[in-house]
Amino acid sequence: MIITPQIKELLIDKMQMIKNPGKGEICLVGPIKLPVEQGDFSAIFQWYTWLELDDKIQTKEDVLESLATANLAFAQQSSVLVYGDFKQSEQALVRMHSICHTGDIFGSQRCDCGYQLHQSMKMITEHGSGALFYLADHEGRGIGLFSKSLAYILQQEGLDTVEANHALGFEDDTRSYEGAIRVLEALRDKPVVLITNNPKKLEALRERGLAADEHISLWGGLTDTNSFYLDTKIKKSGHIPQENTFAI
Numbered sequence: 158m159i160i161t162p163q164i165k166e167l168l169i170d171k172m173q174m175i176k177n178p179g180k181g182e183i184c185l186v187g188p189i190k191l192p193v194e195q196g197d198f199s200a201i202f203q204w205y206t207w208l209e210l211d212d213k214i215q216t217k218e219d220v221l222e223s224l225a226t227a228n229l230a231f232a233q234q235s236s237v238l239v240y241g242d243f244k245q246s247e248q249a250l251v252r253m254h255s256i257c258h259t260g261d262i263f264g265s266q267r268c269d270c271g272y273q274l275h276q277s278m279k280m281i282t283e284h285g286s287g288a289l290f291y292l293a294d295h296e297g298r299g300i301g302l303f304s305k306s307l308a309y310i311l312q313q314e315g316l317d318t319v320e321a322n323h324a325l326g327f328e329d330d331t332r333s334y335e336g337a338i339r340v341l342e343a344l345r346d347k348p349v350v351l352i353t354n355n356p357k358k359l360e361a362l363r364e365r366g367l368a369a370d371e372h373i374s375l376w377g378g379l380t381d382t383n384s385f386y387l388d389t390k391i392k393k394s395g396h397i398p399q400e401n402t403f404a405i
C-alpha cells in the first residue's frame with residue numbers, strides 16, 4: 158500500500174521536524190482538536206503526539222513511508238495536551254506527567270498518579286493556558302510496567318518503593334525529560350510554571366531556562382493505601398512537601 162500524494166500533503170502540513178542533537182530528530186504531529194470530558198470538568202484541548210526517530214528517517218515523507226512497517230504499537234509514544242494560547246500567554250502551567258498504567262487507567266490507590274493527572278488537567282483549564290505532557294516511556298519511574306508489577310510484589314512484603322526498585326537491580330529513577338523538553342521548546346518560548354512535587358523535574362527544565370522560579374505543588378488524593386508511598390517520596394526521593402511550594 159502506498160500513501161497517495163494528496164494524503165501525504167494533508168498530513169505533512171500537520172507534521173514538524175524538531176532537532177534533537179546527538180539523536181535522531183523528533184517528529185511532532187498536531188494540533189488535533191480533542192474535546193475532553195472528565196467527570197467534574199470538560200474542555201477542548203489541542204493534542205500533539207511525537208515520535209523520536211532513528212537516524213535513517215530524515216524527512217516527513219520518510220516518516221509516512223515507514224509507518225506501515227514501524228510496529229509503533231509495540232513501542233510507546235508520548236503526547237501533549239495543549240490548552241489556551243500556550244505559545245504567547247505570559248504565564249502558562251505545565252505538567253510533565255509520567256505514565257502510570259495502574260493509577261491513571263485503573264484508578265489504583267497505591268499511588269497518587271490518577272489524582273495528579275486529573276487534577277493537573279483541571280488546573281490548566283482553570284488557569285486558561287498550559288500543557289499536560291503525558292510521558293509514555295516513564296512507567297514505574299523508568300523501569301517499565303512488568304518490572305513495576307514485580308516491585309509491587311516486593312512492596313507487599315514490606316519494602317518501600319525505592320527499596321523495591323533497588324532490589325530488582327534498578328536505579329530508583331531513570332526518567333529522561335529530553336524529548337519532552339525539545340517539544341516544549343517547539344511549542345513555547347517563555348518559561349513555564351511547573352505543576353509538580355518533584356525537584357528533578359524542576360531541575361531538568363530550569364537548567365534549560367524553561368521553568369519559572371516558582372512552581373505549583375500537587376499533593377492530594379491521600380488514602381490509607383498510598384500514604385506510605387507518598388511519605389517515602391518525601392523522605393527518600395526528595396519530593397518537596399506542600400508547605401515549601403508556591404501557589405498561583
Ligand SMILES: Nc1nc2c(ncn2[C@@H]2O[C@H](COP(=O)(O)OP(=O)(O)OP(=O)(O)O)[C@@H](O)[C@H]2O)c(=O)[nH]1
Binds near residue numbers: 256296305390
Ligand atoms: N517503580 C515504581 N514506580 C511507581 C510506583 N508508584 C508509582 N510509580 C510510577 O512513578 C511515576 C510517578 O512518580 P511519582 O514519584 O509518583 O511522582 P513524580 O512524577 O516523581 O512527581 P510529581 O510531578 O510530583 O508527580 C509513574 O511513572 C508511576 O508509574 C511504585 O511503587 N514503584
